[in-house]
Amino acid sequence: MIPVFRLAAKSLASRRVTVLLTVFAISVSVSLLLGVERLRTEARASFSNTVSGTDLIVGARSGSVPLLLYSVFRIGNATNNISWRSYQDIAANPDVAWTIPVSLGDSHRGFRVLGTNTDYFRHFRYARTRTLEFAAGKPFDDVFDAVLGAQVASALGYNVGHSIVIDHGVGSVGFASHKDKPFRVSGILKRTGTPVDQTVHVSLAGIEAIHIDWRSGRPIPGLSIDAERVRRMNLQPEAITAFFVGLKSRFDTFEMQRRVNTYADEPMLAILPGVALHELWSLMGTAESALSIITIFIVMAGLIGMVTMLMSSLNERRREMAILRSVGARPHHVFSLFVLEAAFVSVLGAVLGVILLYAGMITVLPVIESRYGLFIPINPLSINEWMYLGAVVAAGILAGIAPAIAAVRMSLADGMVVRS
Amino acid sequence: MGLAVELNDIVYRWRRDRPVVLDIPEFSVPVGEKLFIAGPSGSGKTTLLNLLGGVDLPERGEMTILGERLDLLSANRRDKFRADRIGFIFQQFNLVPYLSVVDNVLLPCRFSAPRLARASDAANEARRLLGAMDLPVDDLTRRPVADLSVGQQQRVAAARALIGRPDLIITDEPTSSLDEEARRAFLDLLFAEVQSAGQTLIFVSHDSRLADAFDRTMALADVNRASVLETV
Ligand SMILES: Nc1ncnc2c1ncn2[C@@H]1O[C@H](COP(=O)(O)OP(=O)(O)OP(=O)(O)O)[C@@H](O)[C@H]1O
Ligand SMILES: [Mg+2]
Numbered sequence A: 001m002i003p004v005f006r007l008a009a010k011s012l013a014s015r016r017v018t019v020l021l022t023v024f025a026i027s028v029s030v031s032l033l034l035g036v037e038r039l040r041t042e043a044r045a046s047f048s049n050t051v052s053g054t055d056l057i058v059g060a061r062s063g064s065v066p067l068l069l070y071s072v073f074r075i076g077n078a079t080n081n082i083s084w085r086s087y088q089d090i091a092a093n094p095d096v097a098w099t100i101p102v103s104l105g106d107s108h109r110g111f112r113v114l115g116t117n118t119d120y121f122r123h124f125r126y127a128r129t130r131t132l133e134f135a136a137g138k139p140f141d142d143v144f145d146a147v148l149g150a151q152v153a154s155a156l157g158y159n160v161g162h163s164i165v166i167d168h169g170v171g172s173v174g175f176a177s178h179k180d181k182p183f184r185v186s187g188i189l190k191r192t193g194t195p196v197d198q199t200v201h202v203s204l205a206g207i208e209a210i211h212i213d214w215r216s217g218r219p220i221p222g223l224s225i226d227a228e229r230v231r232r233m234n235l236q237p238e239a240i241t242a243f244f245v246g247l248k249s250r251f252d253t254f255e256m257q258r259r260v261n262t263y264a265d266e267p268m269l270a271i272l273p274g275v276a277l278h279e280l281w282s283l284m285g286t287a288e289s290a291l292s293i294i295t296i297f298i299v300m301a302g303l304i305g306m307v308t309m310l311m312s313s314l315n316e317r318r319r320e321m322a323i324l325r326s327v328g329a330r331p332h333h334v335f336s337l338f339v340l341e342a343a344f345v346s347v348l349g350a351v352l353g354v355i356l357l358y359a360g361m362i363t364v365l366p367v368i369e370s371r372y373g374l375f376i377p378i379n380p381l382s383i384n385e386w387m388y389l390g391a392v393v394a395a396g397i398l399a400g401i402a403p404a405i406a407a408v409r410m411s412l413a414d415g416m417v418v419r420s
Numbered sequence B: 001m002g003l004a005v006e007l008n009d010i011v012y013r014w015r016r017d018r019p020v021v022l023d024i025p026e027f028s029v030p031v032g033e034k035l036f037i038a039g040p041s042g043s044g045k046t047t048l049l050n051l052l053g054g055v056d057l058p059e060r061g062e063m064t065i066l067g068e069r070l071d072l073l074s075a076n077r078r079d080k081f082r083a084d085r086i087g088f089i090f091q092q093f094n095l096v097p098y099l100s101v102v103d104n105v106l107l108p109c110r111f112s113a114p115r116l117a118r119a120s121d122a123a124n125e126a127r128r129l130l131g132a133m134d135l136p137v138d139d140l141t142r143r144p145v146a147d148l149s150v151g152q153q154q155r156v157a158a159a160r161a162l163i164g165r166p167d168l169i170i171t172d173e174p175t176s177s178l179d180e181e182a183r184r185a186f187l188d189l190l191f192a193e194v195q196s197a198g199q200t201l202i203f204v205s206h207d208s209r210l211a212d213a214f215d216r217t218m219a220l221a222d223v224n225r226a227s228v229l230e231t232v
Helices: A001-016 A014-046 A063-072 A084-091 A118-124 A149-157 A204-210 A228-229 A250-262 A273-326 A332-371 A383-414 B047-052 B075-085 B100-110 B115-120 B122-132 B150-162 B180-197 B208-211
Strands: A056-060 A096-108 A111-116 A134-137 A145-148 A183-191 A199-203 A241-247 A268-270 B002-013 B021-031 B036-040 B060-064 B086-089 B168-172 B200-205 B217-220
Touching: A001 A014, A001 A332, A014 A273, A014 A332, A014 A383, A014 B200, A056 A063, A056 A250, A056 A273, A063 A096, A063 A241, A063 A268, A063 A273, A084 A241, A096 A118, A096 A204, A111 A149, A111 A204, A145 A149, A149 A183, A183 A332, A199 A204, A204 A228, A228 B036, A241 A250, A241 B086, A250 A268, A268 A273, A273 A332, A332 A383, B002 B047, B002 B200, B021 B047, B021 B200, B036 B208, B047 B060, B047 B200, B075 B086, B075 B115, B086 B150, B100 B115, B100 B122, B100 B150, B122 B150, B122 B168, B122 B180, B150 B180, B168 B180, B180 B200, B180 B208, B200 B208, B208 B217
Parallel strands: A111 A199, A145 A183, B036 B200, B036 B217, B086 B168, B168 B200
Antiparallel strands: A056 A241, A056 A268, A096 A111, A096 A241, A134 A183, A145 A199, B002 B021, B002 B060
8 A cells, every 4th residue: 555655646746737637626616515515504603693582573464584584684675664553552561571663764875774762772682692782982862863883884984973864765875865964973883793784773763853854755845844943843753664572581472472463453463583584594495405516516526527537547557557567566556546546636625625715715705794794704614514525535535446447457458568 | 407487288368259379388498597589579479478477367278487386376466476576677668657767666666575675775776776777876866767768768677677686587678669789788787687696587579689698599489389460
């Protein structure tokens, strides 16, 4: 085995260019395989970390996935609002420990604006138990105060004290804006790795104030109320988009859910965030496993490239085999020479693949984070990933058996009659 | 003096559907002899050497090489026998292209413990043999073998065949790609080593101009009844 080990290494070294290309093909496929796996697990983790500690989310009656999407992920829009009165009624229930009302529908330069109250900063939880913390400033106090998610602040370069204008609706920028009532940044939250980072938070009164002289999506002609006068008006909202509910006892969850869903005065829907997250994730499951299967095929293509390289070298190596046989190499030496070459190439491919993976993460992850707010830490290889690498090397060695058998057969048929 | 090679009633063909290449009723070589076997191209010289080296077996007949009945040994034992006791030199392209000169010479020692043991300090013995073959040792070791001239390559191959003093040296037209002068020089160096180690040498060639330097000359057709001489 030891003489063959040296032979395999030197033989590969002598064919550097083709070998390196093959190694590179395998390493690209390995880094893709690991990268997709990593993205999958990290996405799943950060996904389920988006909201914690909330027992129910209540909104107008629609589907549980749309409700989750707009209330937690700020994706899509609510088809209907729920009335302030119904919200007050449920919030007053003795089983309810806290509620967070949310009002959506406006945006600031592509980031969603969320109207809420200061309970949001007190009760909202993510990543199991973590609470929102301020990197700078404090919660909104005035009607025209705004609290920015970390990503909003860093992407737009805002600091506490900055003045911002809220756009009406969530369409493209500059469609229509509430220019007459600018907001002042009162605080900036620390990074959470959740959609909170991409949200501009204002008070419910603030939302009410900018719409007070608007009807059905446009300013009422002839009616313009300036900011100072608005402050003195009654800014109690009539409707909100949804609200989060924390119960005193978890055991009341289903009872409370039933009560909301059968609420007589208004059709409403209460969902359990964990269940809805699971439902949403399984919607993506098919695409996710399709992606995995594709990466496995790419790895196979890389290994087939290696087998091709070994197979096509067979003919030009006939003489080498005859020489080795003449100096005493047995068929098993010839066999292990080829299998070892396959093993070296696969191991090199796997190692280079890991290097590519980390190089890729270092360059791509900051982009993903700034663009999608998805924070993925650069961790060492997991046991799962080591197993993937082991499987790739094992598959590579197995794939090397075909050319190895071909080489043994060839050398047995040729004997020492070396013909070029 | 004993016999290094003794063949009786040998019949060989490459495959069942191919004609008989070798049909040798009797053939023997005494130990220590330098034998020249001549024969035209395609007459079966290489095929005979394949059998003598135990790479393949005849379909019939007894074959005793260096006292071992090769036809009774398993393929594995024959491989080991060849590694331990026979040195080969081929016509050309004798060297493994990706190994250095010294590594090429050392190859038999890597596959045969007895030859490694007999060479004692193998790396030194490799250098001694390269020197005996009139090669500038220090200059050569680092160069890729492809840089060598054909004559130099053949001398490296000779050093490899000789290392660890195998009992039988078999050469298959080792000089056919050399010019007259290089041919003579090669033979002189080879003979000197073979003589001092007391080895048996079987040398086949279609070029009988070299024959006079050997102890005995023989035409393959004299011992081989089959004649397939395929013209290509
Ligand atoms: N590996 C092989 N498989 C099948 N037939 C073979 C093989 N090697 C040689 N032969 C056939 O055996 C016969 C003898 O060939 P061999 O190579 O022994 O001749 P040779 O005397 O060495 O010729 P040359 O002087 O050209 O080297 C030829 O007809 C050849 O076609
Ligand atoms: Mg021949």
